[in-house]
Amino acid sequence: MTAVSIEKKVNGTPVASPELGEGRDHPDEEQHTPQPTPAAPSRREEKRLDKSTDRADARLDKAQEREEARRDADHKRETKEKERQAKADRKAQQRADKDKARAKRRKERRTAWTSLQTRLTHHMPMWGLPVVLVSLAVGATGQAGAASAAGMGWASAGVPVLTEGMTLTLAGLTGQAIEQRRPYAWLMRATWITAAGAATINALGHYIEGKAGDPQEALYRAAMYGVASMLGLVLWWVVMRSKRAAISGKTADEVARWKRLGRRHPLLMRRARRVADNTGKSMADAYATVWERANGARPGEPSIREIRASRRAAYRRRLAQSWDGRRGLRKQSERAAAVVPVPQADTVGTPESAGSAGVRTPVQAPALPVALLVPGGQGGWVEHPVPVLPMATPKRVRTGSDQSATARFPQGKDAVSKRVRKSVHDDRLNTVRALVESEAARGCDLRKHPSNRAVARAAGCRPGTARELLATVLAERGITR
Incomplete structure (x- = not known):
């Protein structure tokens, strides 16, 4: 048979039956005496317990509601604080953006002003700008007035724009060419020509305006207006000369020297520029190379022309010193045979000291028998004895190899030309x-x-x-x- 558990209810709580061994941990364990169960509460006690339970639940619900309300209030306060902080951040960001934009605009204006100053100082220092502006103003107003006096009407306002604008444009192009080391000579000449034309128009206009009154006053006024309109260009020209010297890296003496060389030897300078462009040498080395090719010697050494000129001069000096006073060409032997020494006359009143053998009397050089008359003081003529010097060593006879000449050595291959070659x-x-x-x-x-x-x-x-x-x-x- 299967054992069936029998449960009993005590005060509504099921209790295992001890007869069947329930409620024990192990069958072999010793069974204890069951404790007495409490009595069931009364109905009033149950109602009181239920009310206390309801009050506790109500208190718990109210606490939860207060906690939720507090959390909601904290959330609202945090949300409001976040919104306020976000608004403050937006305002601060906007203010920072405005400050940044203002600083950027200020920096851009400063950069633009600095760039303008730099561009202007490339052509004219800041303290020279008032001179140029006054010169332009004088020239523009004078040319406009002169054109109006000439009867050009409304077109008179365009005359200074053409003349002064052309001068300014050419001056700027010349400054850029000098700065970039490009040819600028023709631009400089064009600038001077346009400035001279503008000054002429200005002067003639004022002379025509004042010619009806006092001619001298009109001439003086025209000259003053013309000179005033040219002073700005003169200052600009001086600045460009200094700038050109500074960019080239040369001193004023070197720049002047190269200008003189360009004027005196234009062909050699052109060849030197070509050699410098083709070989990459400096201008000084290229010019030295071209000079050596043209003259057969390095700069500073005697050239072929100088050597030949010195030889001709030495030959003529020898001929002049050995001249015997006769005309025509004769052989050296005949010329030497005709030389007769002039006997030296004794000095009157001077006794001969034959015993003084230790003292040697100076021997004068022989002279020609016929004295040469040369102009003297008081419009008279003075006899000048012509000395006879020893014969010079005859020149070496050149062989056929020495007489060969080339385009580079036209005088022949002597010692100097061989050294140069x-x-x-x-x-x-x-x-x-x-x-x-x-x-x-x-x-x-x-x-x-x-x-x-x-x-x-x-x-x-x-x-x-x-x-x-x-x-x-x-x-x-x-x-x-």
């Missing part, structure tokens, strides 16, 4: 060596590079000479083409 040859060899060294550094094949044309361009010689120089330099490296 050797110097030029050594300089060209050094130039070719430097060119070959640069090609080797670049990793080029020296059997193909550099070309004969490149060598001729670098050394400034003919292709045949360049081929020989290149072969010599390559042979030093053990390379043959």
Whole structure:
């Protein structure tokens, strides 16, 4: 049979039956005596308990409501604070944006003003601007008045715009050309021409206006207006000269020297510029190279012309010193045979001191028998003895090889020309060596590079000479083409 548990209810609470062993942890455990159960509460007690429970629940609900209300109030307060803070942040951001925009505009205005000052100071210092502005104002008003007096009517306002505007434009272009190191001479000339035309229009207009009254006053007024309109350009020209010297990096003496060289040797300066452009040399080195090619000597050394002139002068000096007073061309032997020494006359009143053997009497140089009459004081003539000097050593007879002349050495291959030729040859060899060294550094094949044309361009010689120089330099490296 299956055991069935029997439960009993005590005060509404089920209790296990002890007869079936329920309520024990283990069947072998010792059974205890059951405790007595409390009595069931009365109905009044149950109502009191229910009311106390309801009051507790009500208090709990009110506490929860107050807590929710407090949380809502805190949330509203936080939301309001966040909104206020966001509004304050927006205002602060707007104020910061306004300050930033104002600072940016101020910086842009400052930058624009600085840029304007920089552009103006490129052409004229700040303290020179009032002079230029006054000169422009005087010129513009004077030209407008002159055009109006000439009967141009409403078109008279455009005359200063044309003349002064053209002058300002050309002056600005000239300043830019000088700053960028471009040719500017023709722009400078055009600026002066337009400024002179504007000043002429200004002066003639004022002269025509005042000619009806006092002519001298009209002339003086016209001259003053013309000079006043040119003073601004004169100041600008001085500033441009200083700027040109500063940009070129040369002193005033060097700039003046190069200008003199350009005026005296325009062809050599043009060739020097071409050599500098083709080879990349400096202008001084290029001019030295061109000078050496043209004169056969380096700058500072006597040139071919100077050597020939000194030789001619020395030859004429020898002829003048050995002249015997006769006309015509005769041989040196005949001229020497005709020379007769002049006997020296004894001085009257001076006894001969034969015993004074230790004192040697000076021997005067022989002179020609016929004295040369030269102009003297009081319109008279004075006899001047012509001394006879020893014969000069005859010039060396040139052989056929020495008499050969070339375009570069028109006087022949003497010692000076040979030295100059050797110097030029050594300089060209050094130039070719430097060119070959640069090609080797670049990793080029020296059997193909550099070309004969490149060598001729670098050394400034003919292709045949360049081929020989290149072969010599390559042979030093053990390379043959």
